[in-house]
Amino acid sequence: MQHRELIFPTSLIVTDQKIDISGFSRRQKTFYLNLFWDTVAFYKSRNKPRVVIGMAGPTGAGKSVLAVLFKELAKQAEQSFAFESITIDAYHYPNSFLNSHFSAGEPLKKVKGRFDTYEVHKLAGDLERFSFGKKVAFPLYSRKVHDPVENGAAIEAKHCLLIVEGLWLLYDREGWEAIGPLLDFCYFIESEKEQAKEPVLKRHMAGGRTFDDASRHYELVDSKNSDLVLTTKARANKVIPPYYLV
Numbered sequence: 001m002q003h004r005e006l007i008f009p010t011s012l013i014v015t016d017q018k019i020d021i022s023g024f025s026r027r028q029k030t031f032y033l034n035l036f037w038d039t040v041a042f043y044k045s046r047n048k049p050r051v052v053i054g055m056a057g058p059t060g061a062g063k064s065v066l067a068v069l070f071k072e073l074a075k076q077a078e079q080s081f082a083f084e085s086i087t088i089d090a091y092h093y094p095n096s097f098l099n100s101h102f103s104a105g106e107p108l109k110k111v112k113g114r115f116d117t118y119e120v121h122k123l124a125g126d127l128e129r130f131s132f133g134k135k136v137a138f139p140l141y142s143r144k145v146h147d148p149v150e151n152g153a154a155i156e157a158k159h160c161l162l163i164v165e166g167l168w169l170l171y172d173r174e175g176w177e178a179i180g181p182l183l184d185f186c187y188f189i190e191s192e193k194e195q196a197k198e199p200v201l202k203r204h205m206a207g208g209r210t211f212d213d214a215s216r217h218y219e220l221v222d223s224k225n226s227d228l229v230l231t232t233k234a235r236a237n238k239v240i241p242p243y244y245l246v
Contacts, residue, residue, distance in 0.1 A: 060196025088166030
């Protein structure tokens with residue numbers, strides 16, 4: 001099928017941070033453009049108004065970048081349905097909650113990003129309402145204030161493809177087992193920890209952490225999260241390589 005020619009962007013705004021993707025090779029661009037059109041084709045194959053597609057994978061794999069990239073490409077593609085994306089980071093408990101609730105004697109704020117620092121029941125409820133065709137005001141996540149922002153993305157369109165990205169979409173414990181069945185399809189983006197570590201540290205520092213603080217958080221939280229998330233890969237419908245291996 002002949003597709004409309006799309007212009008690959010040089011940068012993206014991902015949760016308040018500018019991400020430079022101008023260095024992507026022709027091969028990388030072709031890979032992601034094809035993956036975008038495959039995603040559009042999957043929506044059409046479902047023959048229902050609203051479809052939810054997940055993007056899971058470990059920290060630093062590029063989930064949020066890919067979700068935003070697809071939304072930008074969709075603006076050019078001019079499809080007959082809306083194309084939206086959300087992140088599970090927007091379902092973190094507020095920092096006020098994380099600072100006042102404890103796990104193993106430490107405030108949850110110290111392990112923010114772990115599976116138990118999210119309002120997973122709230123995410124499940126919003127995805128159910130979306131699938132039933134109701135108007136949903138999804139929250140956003142701000143890396144400026146490091147907290148969820150309520151009612152940030154209202155979706156009313158009857159026909160809509162929703163991308164939801166996050167670490168724990170395929171996790172099967174602590175309430176996350178309710179999420180998998182709400183996904184019509186789920187990608188898993190692989191990543192090698194050593195390759196992903198540097199961009200993760202840069203993201204933390206761009207958000208205000210010092211290098212030492214970012215490094216501590218990576219070892220305490222991100223690294224352990226990645227190990228656990230990698231065990232969920234087999235539940236994905238399609239596994240794709242990280243951007244640096246495309």
